[in-house]
Amino acid sequence: MDPRHLFMDQRLAGKCAYCGGVPDTRDHVPSRVLLDEPFPPQLPVVDACAACNQSFSLDEQYLACFLECVLAGTTEPCDVQRSTVARMLRELPALRSRLAASRRTNEEGTIVWQPEVDRVRRVVTKLALGHMAYELYPRHEDPTAVFFAPLSTLGESQSGAFEDTPFRDIGVWPEIGTRAFMRTVIATGQESMPTPHGEAWIVVQANRYRYIVESDESKVRIVLSEYLACQVAWE
Ligand SMILES: [Zn+2]
Numbered sequence: 737m738d739p740r741h742l743f744m745d746q747r748l749a750g751k752c753a754y755c756g757g758v759p760d761t762r763d764h765v766p767s768r769v770l771l772d773e774p775f776p777p778q779l780p781v782v783d784a785c786a787a788c789n790q791s792f793s794l795d796e797q798y799l800a801c802f803l804e805c806v807l808a809g810t811t812e813p814c815d816v817q818r819s820t821v822a823r824m825l826r827e828l829p830a831l832r833s834r835l836a837a838s839r840r841t842n843e844e845g846t847i848v849w850q851p852e853v854d855r856v857r858r859v860v861t862k863l864a865l866g867h868m869a870y871e872l873y874p875r876h877e878d879p880t881a882v883f884f885a886p887l888s889t890l891g892e893s894q895s896g897a898f899e900d901t902p903f904r905d906i907g908v909w910p911e912i913g914t915r916a917f918m919r920t921v922i923a924t925g926q927e928s929m930p931t932p933h934g935e936a937w938i939v940v941q942a943n944r945y946r947y948i949v950e951s952d953e954s955k956v957r958i959v960l961s962e963y964l965a966c967q968v969a970w971e
Pocket residue numbers: 752753754755756757784785786787788789
């Protein structure tokens with residue numbers, strides 16, 4: 737069975753993964769701006785309305801560039817690793833100067849980057865809604881918590897808890913036919929990184945993007961560029 741085409745898709749067709757409105761388009765989750773070419777085959781797609789699809793693209797572009805500049809320590813196009821980002825920095829001087837302005841030196845003389853938190857939160861929430869729609873089913877309630885921080889700033893126990901998937905002996909099992917269920921019974925061919933309890937992060941592109949959806953439907957975790965840890969929860 738092709739995991740991109742499950743019966744649940746027919747049942748859920750007709751709703752934007754983000755707002756629940758009538759979809760007129762399909763959206764890649766994650767968006768390609770967060771990945772490098774060549775793009776992975778079988779990139780997940782969800783139904784989306786054109787308004788949602790467009791409303792996130794500038795924020796996604798911002799986040800892709802911000803992360804890459806933080807990792808490179810500069811907004812110089814020739815010094816960033818991702819060629820897509822280097823091109824955007826060259827072609828979008830306004831974005832580049834906005835990013836350059838977010839680079840500061842703190843009292844200790846350390847260089848810090850101040851993200852535009854609302855934009856990052858919008859992107860992280862959107863990605864989580866997309867993963868939830870693709871793996872389980874669309875949720876349209878606002879999440880109760882949206883967290884994001886550099887992986888390196890998480891303490892040892894926090895980072896362990898983030899990387900791990902807690903084992904549950906009771907709880908809700910994913911519906912038969914959802915991708916979350918399929919992933920527990922078949923190999924999807926995607927690269928995966930098992931946690932100590934055997935559940936696996938789904939690696940969309942190594943070093944660029946991985947995520948995990950907890951099958952009790954309460955949490956999505958995402959790691960961007962092996963730098964930014966994100967968690968979105970509905971509790
Ligand atoms: Zn929508």
